[in-house]
Amino acid sequence: TDEALHFVLKVYNKFWRESYVPEQWRMATIIPITKPGKDPSNPSNYRPIALSSVLCKTLERIVNERLTDYLEMKKIISNVQCGGRKNKSTTDHLVTLEYKIRENFAHNEHLISVLFDVEKAYDQTWKYGILKDLHAMGMRGLLPKLVAKFLEDRKFRVKINNTMSEPFTQEMGIPQGSVLSVSLFAIKINQIATLIPNNNRFHASLFVDDFQISYR
Template sequence: MIPIHKKGKDKKKPASYRPISLTSCTVKTLERMVNQRLLWYLETENILAPEQAGFRQFHSTEDQATYLSQEIEDAFQEQKVLFATWIDLQKAFDKVWTDGLLVKLQRCGIASNMLRWIRSYLHNRRARISVNGRVGKKILL
């Protein structure tokens, strides 16, 4: 991994850097294959909510804005109260409960061989951090 500085952040603070993982082409290819198969399954089985746009092909923030505008208009026309919440989760990917994610994938019907691969990929991962050409010892992620 190499740390990349976030614009406008204090260079003296470790939190001001984004870790970028440098992996082999083989690993990147496997990641893409698993991701494509997983997304295909979730889409074809209609597991994802239609309102979910993040990380989905042919969905965008414009879709979300249109959906919200329509909900507001409908509530106004029907003289109903509408509540909306915006949530911005900091470091959301760092906080994913991987065991819970695996349980949810299993409940969605993801095949056991795919689950085993994802479990193996997520657990006991190690990396080395490289700063200014110096590489540190392996650390558990």
């Protein structure tokens, strides 16, 4: 109802003004799913599916909209990054790479391409480094404070069938399955993207944590 929506809006506005994220919203339930064709006896062969509060995800979308607007307005994120950006997708990178391959083939030249997939990308991200980067980008006010609160004291439980574990504290990394995490990871990995030489012999493409570099 309109009354319920108005109440939720008031709650979100209060949390925004106070840079507050409830403890329950910073708790995730992890359901491990075996990767296709992998040995289920090896714990590293499971993909963690994180379930969190629907209300929190809605708040994250609001915050993420403001965050991405700032990043795009200030042109902070490198053009080689297409992950989590409006009107960009893997298709952009595929078309460009195909063009590079065809161009070099037509000129009887070689093209060397190296592809990287960062292992446990979110789990190994330095979350305090993200806050440092936000400050270095000139971001001040309530937005970085709310992001800091969102990353603070994250906890998770693991659920297998009907059995739930005790809560664990997420000491490092950014939360899996989070709406905000894609943008936060893009901020952290952006430093790597800016190191790629900008000339007609090098080409780089990045989709969140999938990285491709080619040279001719």
